[in-house]
Amino acid sequence: MMTMAETWGSLGSAMAGIMFVWAMYQNYFPYELRGPLKRYVEKLKSIIYPYIQITFHEYQGDGFERSKAYMSIERYLDKNSSKQAKRLKATVVQDSESIVLSMQDHEEITDEFQGIKLWWASSQDIPIKQSISFYPREDEKRYFTLTFHQRYRKIITEEYLKHVLNEGKAITVRERQRKLYTNNKNESWVGFRRSMWSHVLFEHPSSFDTLAMEPQKKQQIIDDLMTFSKSKEYYSKIGKAWKRGYLLYGPPGTGKSSMIAAMANLLKYDVYDLELTAVKDNTELRKLLIEISPKSIVVIEDIDCSLDLTGQRENKKKKEKKEEEEKPDKEMKKKMEESSNMESKVTLSGLLNFIDGLWSACGGERLIVFTTNYVEKLDPALIRRGRMDKHIELSYCGFEAFKVLAKNYLNIDSHHLFGTIGRLLEETNMTPADVAENLMPKSSEDDEEICLERLIKAIEMAKEEAARFKAEEEEKERLKKAEEEEKQRAVKEEINSKENGGNSAEEVKQNGDINKITTKEVKEKENSKE
Ligand SMILES: Nc1ncnc2c1ncn2[C@@H]1O[C@H](COP(=O)(O)OP(=O)(O)OP(=O)(O)O)[C@@H](O)[C@H]1O
Numbered sequence: 001m002m003t004m005a006e007t008w009g010s011l012g013s014a015m016a017g018i019m020f021v022w023a024m025y026q027n028y029f030p031y032e033l034r035g036p037l038k039r040y041v042e043k044l045k046s047i048i049y050p051y052i053q054i055t056f057h058e059y060q061g062d063g064f065e066r067s068k069a070y071m072s073i074e075r076y077l078d079k080n081s082s083k084q085a086k087r088l089k090a091t092v093v094q095d096s097e098s099i100v101l102s103m104q105d106h107e108e109i110t111d112e113f114q115g116i117k118l119w120w121a122s123s124q125d126i127p128i129k130q131s132i133s134f135y136p137r138e139d140e141k142r143y144f145t146l147t148f149h150q151r152y153r154k155i156i157t158e159e160y161l162k163h164v165l166n167e168g169k170a171i172t173v174r175e176r177q178r179k180l181y182t183n184n185k186n187e188s189w190v191g192f193r194r195s196m197w198s199h200v201l202f203e204h205p206s207s208f209d210t211l212a213m214e215p216q217k218k219q220q221i222i223d224d225l226m227t228f229s230k231s232k233e234y235y236s237k238i239g240k241a242w243k244r245g246y247l248l249y250g251p252p253g254t255g256k257s258s259m260i261a262a263m264a265n266l267l268k269y270d271v272y273d274l275e276l277t278a279v280k281d282n283t284e285l286r287k288l289l290i291e292i293s294p295k296s297i298v299v300i301e302d303i304d305c306s307l308d309l310t311g312q313r314e315n316k317k318k319k320e321k322k323e324e325e326e327k328p329d330k331e332m333k334k335k336m337e338e339s340s341n342m343e344s345k346v347t348l349s350g351l352l353n354f355i356d357g358l359w360s361a362c363g364g365e366r367l368i369v370f371t372t373n374y375v376e377k378l379d380p381a382l383i384r385r386g387r388m389d390k391h392i393e394l395s396y397c398g399f400e401a402f403k404v405l406a407k408n409y410l411n412i413d414s415h416h417l418f419g420t421i422g423r424l425l426e427e428t429n430m431t432p433a434d435v436a437e438n439l440m441p442k443s444s445e446d447d448e449e450i451c452l453e454r455l456i457k458a459i460e461m462a463k464e465e466a467a468r469f470k471a472e473e474e475e476k477e478r479l480k481k482a483e484e485e486e487k488q489r490a491v492k493e494e495i496n497s498k499e500n501g502g503n504s505a506e507e508v509k510q511n512g513d514i515n516k517i518t519t520k521e522v523k524e525k526e527n528s529k530e
């Protein structure tokens, strides 16, 4: 039996032998034969070690952006890591609401897919160079390694990896914090921290449960949205970009903005509130569009006033001309030029392209929502089906909508005053915003009775106001009509008098005057006689 010293001795000489062979190979082995030799070595290796390894690096390309695949794998491995790994790393991932527990470097965990066992390991390359990097992440070369038997190559590369990425993405979406974006002015797009969109966390509490509208109509909208969000395959089958346009119209305070928030909360989408007047031109609009992430709602509020899309240029010219006439000095002209440069040059065609041009297809899974108080003012091209697929009218508060508000604000389903309110709401136009304001308790003593009575008073006042307004309008209309009739009568009279006798109106008037003079003279004579 070999002693310990002998074992170490033979190991040492074996090592020395290997190093000698390696040095000989490096120095003297012909370069042309190295390729074939390597191939044989790889074959030999695969016989002894029949496993395949795939690595997924954290940073790819130019190294500035975290690889999406790496992030998805990290989230996917989360569930196994927390159960199996002994050393875990806790991080609060950007945009996520929860803490992510991922395995520490050099830990290994197992996963199973269709009965196949796989191994995932997390590793890190430590750079040898002793330099200070401007970008810290340049030094952190982390990667995941997936190991599996070569027998399963097809199933792993074709099915398992897809499954991992989809699962990871789904977890990210489930747990991410949603954001509300608004577009920046062009000047802030330059420099290191360039960004076209600024954001805050989206925390609007509105939901379809709190939205006051007819239950049937509400359900229709919910169904429409849910169908859209699950129709990726359907849209690609019919050859349409995966997006849908909604036009919300109705008087102020009827819940248009609240509905957008409810949509975002239902689908868990981000909201991009596009301020058209801050967009310089169509090119800029396109750039903004390609920066929008999928799973988002692009909103243009009050589309009728955010940009005078059709008459804009004409009006601008008129305005400039008028101002020029008033103050023709050079200083003023310069100022005017500057302000006209700052004004938005987005055209209707630019906006139409934004909605359904070729560029609009990038990203996918996107809703575009326009809101307006005056639907009749909009260009028909802008709201035709295909662009704005669903038109939703949000109108004055009906009894069904009131019941939702009463439940939200006072937590009541019925009350003896409901009947009166229902009848009054049928006769009067009152927005849900006004109803809501009256239902809201104003002090701790305000119970449901007080709030409902306040609402009744408010509706009655609104009814009186509406009746007064109607009467005034009718009176104005009557006066206008009377004036019109008077004018027509005068014209007719003139024509008639011309036709009968050929006397002009002037002549008739003169005759009248002569008659008056004669009467006056007769009277004077009678007086002198007396
Ligand atoms: N249908 C509704 N359901 C629930 N609350 C509503 C509804 N309509 C209005 N409200 C309430 O009134 C307020 C104003 O509503 P919202 O901002 O959604 O109106 P809007 O239609 O967008 O008005 P505008 O046309 O002026 O922008 C909201 O804060 C909300 O509390």
Ligand SMILES: [Mg+2]
Pocket: 256, 257, 258, 301, 371
């Ligand atoms: Mg609004």
